[in-house]
Amino acid sequence: MIYDSLLDVPLDEPGDDGDDRLVPGVEGVSHEPDPGPRFLLSLVGEPDLVVPFRGPLQIRSRGPAVKAMKRALSRAGYVKWHRFDGVFYKGTREALMEFQRDAPGVSVDGVYGPLTHRKLARFYDAYAIEYLLGETVSPEQKKRNAFLAQLMYVYNRRWQVAYSQTRPFDLRRPPSALDCSASGEWAAKWAGIPSPSGYSGYGYGNTDTQIARLRSLGRERDSIRDAEIGDPKFYGRGGDPSHVAYYIGHKEGVARVWSFGSYPAKILDASYRHDSIGVYALLA
Known part of the structure; x- marks a missing residue:
């Protein structure tokens, strides 16, 4: 579901x-x-998994899920806002690792997995959430x-x-x-x-x-x-x-x-x- x-x-x-x-x-x-957005990472104990997980994502991953993640990284303050595409580049990995260093309890490995998602989910915008809810629907x-x-x-x-x-x-x-x-x-x-x-x-x-x-x-x-x-x-x-x-x-x-x-x-x-x-x- x-x-x-x-x-x-x-x-x-x-x-x-x-x-x-x-x-x-x-x-x-x-x-x-x-x-500011980075302060939100210090909040612990509140439910934050309110965005469907479509991963894992890593170098060479492609698709709208990557674009959605990059928009979230930007809103969290780790990537300059621009016209994002759906490709997971080396620079994407570096920004993700910087986020992981700031996020408590997350491995700094440059892979977008479930634990990283729990921390980044709060920064997804409505566009990204809508896409991740389902691609082919009535x-x-x-x-x-x-x-x-x-x-x-x-x-x-x-x-x-x-x-x-x-x-x-x-x-x-x-x-x-x-x-x-x-x-x-x-x-x-x-x-x-x-x-x-x-x-x-x-x-x-x-x-x-x-x-x-x-x-x-x-x-x-x-x-x-x-x-x-x-x-x-x-x-x-x-x-x-x-x-x-x-x-x-x-x-x-x-x-x-x-x-x-x-x-x-x-x-x-x-x-x-x-x-x-x-x-x-x-x-x-």
């Missing part, structure tokens, strides 16, 4: 995650300024993969994206702050698919506008077992939606969702809340 390595991420603890009812005047939580699955890639791009940067209910929300990439519904709107924009809230959703959509539109289109699923990648799952007491998370797949019988109900974004068991309203199809 092409999503297996995404689902290898340990489930996060819900904490206070889960109520995105818009509150006037709430500006969101603050977070530490981004100290047009609908390609759209869902693009949506999932955007969410995982934010997850990789979750310590640099604040939680905020401010409207209009940040539509730039990477965003500075989002909330649960804004995450889906933002991901839809950059994936090139319709906003879950409809045309007016970009920048302003929320749980109410999302569920209203999806209900009007008759997109409710029978259960989470019928969900497809990217489908929104709504929560709220008394049927009043106060939170939305996005389905990313099943692992060992557990449905998992991507959630940004509090800082930082999390990957959770879909049943972590007991006030589920329902699951809806992201696409027709």
